[in-house]
Amino acid sequence: MASNPRNNANKKLKHHRNQDSDDFEGNPEAWATLDKNFKQVQSVLDRNRALIQQVNENHQSKIADNMVKNVALIQELNGNISKVVSLYSDMSSNFSSAFHQHHSNGHTRDD
Numbered sequence: 001m002a003s004n005p006r007n008n009a010n011k012k013l014k015h016h017r018n019q020d021s022d023d024f025e026g027n028p029e030a031w032a033t034l035d036k037n038f039k040q041v042q043s044v045l046d047r048n049r050a051l052i053q054q055v056n057e058n059h060q061s062k063i064a065d066n067m068v069k070n071v072a073l074i075q076e077l078n079g080n081i082s083k084v085v086s087l088y089s090d091m092s093s094n095f096s097s098a099f100h101q102h103h104s105n106g107h108t109r110d111d
Contacts, residue, residue, distance in 0.1 A: 029098070030095065030098035033094055033095075033098070034091065034094075037087060037091040037094070041087050041088065044080050044083050044087070045084065047080060048077055048080050048084075051073050051080070052077065054073055055073050058070045058073070
């Protein structure tokens with residue numbers, strides 16, 4: 001029975017992914033940085049949840065002063081969204097750099 005080239009390519013890709021994952025597991029500094037960054041993102045998202053709740057309460061109250069307060073709250077929300085985008089961008093760059101540095105230092109295994 002002839003081998004299927006597509007299956008062979010999938011097996012090679014899966015092996016490569018597994019090897020990369022195994023190699024990166026040996027880099028605790030990279031994982032610690034990722035963990036720290038995810039905690040920062042979660043903190044900002046938690047703050048946004050509270051801000052959204054406050055904006056909704058202010059809006060439902062229909063009190064003019066509360067509506068004015070919403071302007072600042074929404075501005076903070078907007079800034080926080082930009083912060084989350086920046087954190088994810090940094091996280092992606094840091095993860096990629098750490099991964100490539102780990103590989104360039106010869107931390108790959110040959111099977």
